[in-house]
Amino acid sequence: MPFQAVAPQRLYEQVAEQVSGLIAAGEFRAGDRLPPERDLARKLAVSRPVLREAMVALELAGWVEVRSGAGTYVRASGRTALKIVNAGPSAFELLAARRTIEGEVAALAAVAATETDVADLRALNEEIGRQTASGQTGVEADGAFHRRLAEVTGNAVLVDIVSHLWAGMNGPILTRFHDLTNRPGKHRTNIADHEAIVAAVGRHDAAAARQAMAVHIGHVEAVFAEDIAETTAPTRAG
Known part of the structure; x- marks a missing residue:
């Protein structure tokens, strides 16, 4: 197998990939509300701004819907885990x-x-x-x-x-x-x-x-x- 270039990954992309993996594994199903931002940030050991960026990246990729004033909800489940969320710079x-x-x-x-x-x-x-x-x-x-x-x-x-x-x-x-x-x-x-x-x-x-x-x-x-x-x-x- 030939070598492949290793692409640098932003921290929010790593978080988005992990959350998408949980959704793909059925931990969260379509229509579920994700845990509050502060709880997810604590569990993932990242800052809330990084988690916020990850949620937006997941929304852009079609995994979740961020509703102002209501939280973040799963839009899709049972999909292949997301590899890279290229939503631009942090x-x-x-x-x-x-x-x-x-x-x-x-x-x-x-x-x-x-x-x-x-x-x-x-x-x-x-x-x-x-x-x-x-x-x-x-x-x-x-x-x-x-x-x-x-x-x-x-x-x-x-x-x-x-x-x-x-x-x-x-x-x-x-x-x-x-x-x-x-x-x-x-x-x-x-x-x-x-x-x-x-x-x-x-x-x-x-x-x-x-x-x-x-x-x-x-x-x-x-x-x-x-x-x-x-x-x-x-x-x-x-």
């Missing part, structure tokens, strides 16, 4: 990377920004508000805001890195997270966070710009860390 790993990289991007932008740059950033933030007010997600303008901030640094490599990070923010698992954690006021916080970043950049205050970005991404992490089973509904953060 939401929390991606946000941790963004906190580190985009914080420094904001600081560098504060040093280099012109009045035109600041006006462009403010216009993009206003566009997010217009899009969300009309019922759109605002994600395109949101991503454009962060990429424009990277452009202000004058470093093409940083622009590429931020663009790559934002491609991950549009991946399947992140998109579902957005849907499950939608709630009133989320967009307003997002826009206010962006305005704080723009204000710091406009003052050429690198430390304040770095801190404003950290606060912004912390808000996104806090929304994603909410217990999905207790989440009600509406909006996209980024």
Whole structure:
């Protein structure tokens, strides 16, 4: 038998594979409600954010249904155990990377920004508000805001890195997270966070710009860390 490449597996994928194996073995049947998130996380010895990512990955693969405010229910049983759930990068790993990289991007932008740059950033933030007010997600303008901030640094490599990070923010698992954690006021916080970043950049205050970005991404992490089973509904953060 020829050698085969060993694919690296994310932690949430390992958890999803184990849970799918239990479903396939009949431990949980179609229509069953899975145990509460905190109990499953304890039994599997993983954090609740990792378990939350695994549940979303299983939903995308058709194994379960995550119902906001009601828990997670088995959709299929008796299937062959899932091998790899490729739902994109871990939401929390991606946000941790963004906190580190985009914080420094904001600081560098504060040093280099012109009045035109600041006006462009403010216009993009206003566009997010217009899009969300009309019922759109605002994600395109949101991503454009962060990429424009990277452009202000004058470093093409940083622009590429931020663009790559934002491609991950549009991946399947992140998109579902957005849907499950939608709630009133989320967009307003997002826009206010962006305005704080723009204000710091406009003052050429690198430390304040770095801190404003950290606060912004912390808000996104806090929304994603909410217990999905207790989440009600509406909006996209980024």
